[in-house]
Amino acid sequence: MAQSVRDAVRTLMRDWKLTTVFGNPGSTEIAFLADWPDDFRYVLGLQEASVVAMADAFAQLTRNAAVVNLHSAGGLGHGLGSLVTAFHNRAPLILIAGQQSRSLLPGDPFLGALDPTEFPKPYVKWSYQPARAEDVPAAFARAYLLATQAPRGPVYLSVPADDWDQPAEVVQTRPRIADPAPDDEALASVAAALDASERPVLVVGAAVDDDDAVEVAVGLAEKLRAAVWAAPFSARSSFPEDHPLFSGFLPPNRAGVAGVLADHDCVVVLGAPAFTYHVVTGSGPELPPVHVLSDDPQLLARANGVGVRSPQRAGIARLTELVQTSERVPPAARQRPPRLPDPSPGEPLSGAFVYQTLADLLPANALVVEEAPTNRPDMQERLPITARGRGFLTMSSGVLGYGLPAAVGAALAEPGRPVVAVLGDGGSMYGIQALWTAARQQTAVVFVILDNGEYGAVRKHAVRNGAEKVPGIELGGLDFRDLARGMGCAAHQISTATELRTTLEAALASSAPTLLHVRLT
Structure with a gap:
């Protein structure tokens, strides 16, 4: 019995250790997902932008490509914001989006992707829809070798739905392309x-x-x-x-x-x-x-x-x-700010105090995932990343929605390691669906949401530019505790220094995901 395109691609995925797939499926992906192997893991996300961000962090920490399965056209469209981040993060992703069946494409069918290879550009290293079904395995092999080749980054394949059941030839796995030798x-x-x-x-x-x-x-x-x-x-x-x-x-x-x-x-x-x-x-x-x-x-x-x-x-x-060993006088050591005292009764917590508390309590091997742009100067002052490698992740694109799902992907990549995500209220709402995946996958992530009730970074830019009466900055009214509990995570409201310390200690000791909603105003 001849092997199918699906069988040939799965063989390559096994050989290259790509058996974790991040996705949000649709009808044009059914043939890819059919008869799902027991040795493969499918990580379901409830929105495609979160799916891509999870895979981004997973790929960075495993130092291998990650496979992302998205729905035709609209699914890729939802994921494009996180694809921009993956491109700037140099995350080696293989995005496979379903395309409508080849026999329907001449009639501009429902769920057909128009010019599919143009859609993700320029935020992919390569974008391709194979000319024939039997070319899909070779295209997947090329995608892997390009994604993992320096400089690493995402690649995209559009695969018509009826290709997966067609016969295919065996494609041999090849080693990854070595980095160029230094000049x-x-x-x-x-x-x-x-x-x-x-x-x-x-x-x-x-x-x-x-x-x-x-x-x-x-x-x-x-x-x-x-x-x-x-x-x-x-x-x-x-x-x-x-x-x-x-x-x-x-x-x-x-x-x-x-x-x-x-x-x-x-x-x-x-x-x-x-x-x-x-x-x-x-x-x-x-x-x-x-x-x-x-x-x-x-x-x-x-x-x-x-x-x-x-x-x-x-x-x-x-x-x-x-270089020669130098006898130069070393530069003066960086001066750290003095410790902050506990807030007075009734005084709200500050972002700086939260970061100071995290610095006190985080285990030495913790991974910090951050997306709180307004409070980033506080983090840089109060929470030094002391790990000699692989201790910190954030987004290099400026596109919100990375931090929360990226923490889930990071925990899936390194399940025995404490992962703490420090997030702003605005950015969290771009990827809040990933809390459901965190609970479903039982990832021991501690999510700390710093709620200042606004898009604080936008307000800072408005003040800097002398812009007045800028709309759309105020938030407020978000109850992250209820949102997290509704998706299966433990969650707590934090308003005092004592609550912050005791709850954070318990969350770090837990094997389940926990969210701390810290109101700063």
Whole structure:
């Protein structure tokens, strides 16, 4: 008996350890899902944007591709916001969306996807609908090898519903494409610039952590005795924030970055753009010479500096070998703010106090997933990420709705690890459906929702720009405790420091998902 397209693709999925599938099904996906294997896991999400965000975090932490199964046209459309984030997060996703049956396509059928390969662009590395049913397995193999090839990222396949039952040839699995070797001559020039420098500085971005290169980055910084800054909007923590060489977080504007770096005479950017800006400012002082190490040719082409194409771990390790051990006086240690006292009776909790309490109570191996933009400065001041790799995730796109479902995907990737998601009230409502998946999958996630009753980041921008009478900012009236309980999670309202500590301790000890609704106003 000849094997089907479905059988051939599942063989590839087994060989590449892609047996967890995230999805929200529709009629055009039935043939893909039929006779679901017992050794496969299907993680159901109740909205496609949440599904993609779960898979994003899962793929980042497993360092393998994740398969996402979405419904034709509309399902992909719902997921596009999270696809933007996955693209910027460099998450290796294989999105498979159902297409209406080939025999119906000439008549523009119900649930048919118009120009399906154009729909997800430009936020995929590759977009394809096979010309013939028998080409689907080979297309899936190409999708996997592209998604996992540096720079990693999402790919998209549109598969007509009647393709899955057609006969197919065996497609052999192949090893993943190796990262490019670092350019030794280019690295030598960077090393020479560092050796000649009096006040060098390193700027680390998400790709350092993505390549498990935090330890080698620490080694390079210590050998150089150089200050280390986190790149603007870095979606991961790529240097332990309690290290004496860690200086802080670069602001997302040209004048702010230039002002911080003006005291240095050589800048080496590792695994980050140089630089990501968000608000318009003056240009500030002239930047010192900048060198950028990245495996992304697009990033290198637009970077404000000399580009070196290199993976992070191998490139930083080689650079560490090439530079001389420095006798420079190390930079002054970053000053931490004094501890906050407990709020007075009747005084609302602040985001800063919540982060301070989290820092007191989180286990050393906890993973923090964050999406509370208004309170991010409080997090950076009060909750240092001290893990030497894989301790922090957020979205690098600015598209809300990532944090809550991403925490669920992270817990599925590393089920034995404490996962704490710190979220804003506005962003939480973009992915609130993922609480149902958290309960169904029994993921031991602690969700801490900081409720300030508004889109606080939007209000800050309005104030900064002198804009008055801006509508659509106020929220309020959201009861996250009832929402969470209605989807099967334990949940608590928090209004005092004592409630915060005792409830957080209990939630961290629980094996079930728990939500803490903290009203800040």
